[in-house]
Amino acid sequence: MPGGRRGPSRQQLSRSALPSPQTLVGSSCSNGAGLRNRSSTSVGLSAPPLTALISPEPVRHARIPELPIDSSVLFEFMLFLYLLVVLFVQYINIYKTVWWYPYSHSGASTSLNFHLIDYHLVIFITVMLARRLVWTIISEAFHTSSSSLLQYMILIAARLTLLTFCGWLLCWTLVNLFSKHSVLNLLFLGYPFGVYVPLCCFHQEARAQAPAADCGCLEQDPDGQTLRPRDFLALLRENLREQLSSSAPVPTHTCLLSPELIRTEVEGLKADFNRRIKEVLFNSLFSAYYVAFLPLCFVQSTQYYDMRWSCEHLIMVWTNAFVMLMSQLLPPQYCDLLHRSAAHLGKWQRLEHGSYGNAPQHLWSDSTIWPQGVLVRHSRCLYKAVGPYNVALPSDVSHARFYFLFHKPLRILNLLIGIECSVVLYQLYSLLRSDRWNHTLSLGLVLFCSYYVLFKLLRDRIVLGKAYSYPLSSSSLGLKSQ
Template identity: 75%
Template sequence: MPGGRRGPTRQQLSRLTVPSLQTLVGSGCSNGAGLRGRGSNSMGLPPAPLTALIAPEPVRHSRIPDLPLENPLVFELLLFLYLLVALFVQYINIYRTVWWYPYSNHAASTSLNFDLMDCDLAVFISIMLARRLVWTAVSEETPCSSQLKYVLLVSFRLVLLAASSWGLCLTLASLFRNHSVLSLLFLGYPLAVYVPLCCFYREGQAVSVAADFGCLDREADSLTRRPLDFLKLLRENLWEQLSGPAPMPAHTCPPSPELIRGEVEALKADFNRRIKEVLFNSLFSAYYVAFLPLCFVKSTQYYDMRWSCEHLVMVWLNAFVMLTSQMLPPSYCDLLHRSSAHLGRWQKLEHGSYGNAPQHPWSDATIWPQGVLVRHSRSLYKAMGPYNVALPSDVSHARFYFLFHKPLRVLNLLIGIVSSVVFYQFYSLLRSECWNHTLSLGLMLSCNYYMLFKLLRDRIVLGKAYRFTPSGSSVAFKSQ
């Protein structure tokens, strides 16, 4: 009716209608700017907090089977046998002879020039390569049912330790008598390099890596590098090299972002320590196996330098893969993957991009869902993971997520290294013309086949386990 009360027009309704929850979730909610309608006018209502509007999808992890891991003593024995084979191959490359020629002199009557070899040096290298095996045999806890077995075990360990120390002292004394000081400097070169690189600073142990992460406190975020006493650092680092890997930490699903970041900091410190041990021991093995025998070769002795250098690289790569597979087993890589899934990642955006999209100030007490835009340190970031509690400007958090958000990345890298070495050695075997090349490649390939078999077995089993998505989970992780 003309004189009746009119209701709101369609245009007024469109301006007064509050956006739905789906609209807020899809585009995010602006911070301090209010909700905007079709026009430029904004309402005076404050925006609702993000945690009240969006609940991130729960991350459900795949369960992997317990793959068999070699006993530390068995692994050290296999590594020592491999290094002895590699040392024998290097001596063949250096001191080979043309033994099939007519026996015109004594040197050509055998396949190797044994009279040119330094037996004291070979014994010294063997003892240095066996240091981890000896220490593992001495320090490993073995249950004994009777007191007699316990006494015999302790006596055997003491005899083994004393024999190794006595043999090392005798060979060192003989080398000091027969060689110059310049040549003897090569004997302790790895230790001289390791001390300044790894022993002056150490990551602060604000938390215990082996402790339950449910007990982490706010001090976990304050892990810094601090200078310590030099002798104490040297003693602790040498103890780590001899004692082997630390106990594997346990994983829980932390309820708060602060505990998630504390868990990541503890895992980063433990991972860096393991990688440092792998790098040092692999370089140490390659140095004593393939490089040190070259330093004591007489100037009149001829050998194939290129082939010896290739052998040095192959020994280092194989030792690196063997130590990495032992120090970073599948269960440990799965632990890192679970922690990275809760950490998340932020992508930094250019200024001016997403200018009309709602943006939020970053908060360290919020679990941010995927696709949300936040402001942190005058920069704009976009959440990329299902859970996002990482510090947007922290490069170490982004690196941690990149390395471990795909659980099989480390295993694929090891398989790629071993496969490349095997293919190159097989190609060199097909083209080899010297008898020492054929023999050395055959011995090294037999060791590499065993490593490749173990890695491929773990890759097949874990690939099937990670492809299975737990029931009720909407988050699937790519294993490649």
């Protein structure tokens, strides 16, 4: 009738009967979750899986060039030479004299008070600094192929001779130091080893997961079911075997499609990265301790030295050693490996309660590759997918930290460049304001080492910056979809 109420047309009925795309995406067929609508009711519809409706974009990785890396022997030799230079500089700062005075003055005969220097301590520090170089030479010689039995026997004899000489020299210096100094001073000689044992031997990640088996803190029973903590001697033997063995192989990355395999690969890379960071921290602190701090512990009470300058020297030595070890143990190829794994891992951003109340929400599933922007519920919390691929555990903080550190491939390199640039600028500022000859000499010698490290970092940054800024497409040259 003309004045009556019109009902919905046939076209409107057909449109309202069809579910919206958001309803299909939020259906409960893929992971058992329903869609939360405005009335907070669950709509259970039969729909294809989520990954069939929205497939994440394929992750494309940039192919970076093979940048030159110093060999192990060359790097250890350069690090040892740098530590010897800064040790010499520290002794100049402590035992300097007024050598420009007339010869009638008692302190004008030499530039240093050589009679106050304990040469046994210098030899002890030199042997401790050379331990990495000696062991690297022995390890490299051990892996070289010997064509005959005679060459193999000569190689074994040379290694034994070198180790025997170093051990005898170390014992000789310790005996002389024990006869001259007090017990309190002698405790400073082995203090870093007391820190190394709990840090690298017994501070392990005790998690009963398959990737955590490499940490070495748990031991399986013969049935392979229960786990119990390892005893002191077992951990000590395993750590000693690890130190005497060759370096661990660098992990490899494959573009896996299984979320479980991606998480397993990330766990292995996390364990390897933590091991490298521990090695960098310990060796940098070890070098700075023996080079810049230990000589101060054996200074006589009547000897005056500039405490502020010695502390600045200690900080600069530790910073340079830290950057040098980081650039060697975390080369560009290794950082690119971590970046590729982080791109497949993804990240979840936790949302506050009440956010996105009208958007589709799903229950998180460990067998689903979630696309970007999807909302999931896990452990009574709401999370939003951030990365293009998201297979990380939403409540795992280590996964979020891994993605934050490595989803940008140049983050670590930029951090090292910032640290080294700050050190170089501060050294130049101190050099311009220095009014003492020992400060000028020490800064001039240390700056040469800092310039070399900064040059290598800037070279890698320029090359990698151009490689990663290249458009990521399947048809681009130099890039490959894996």
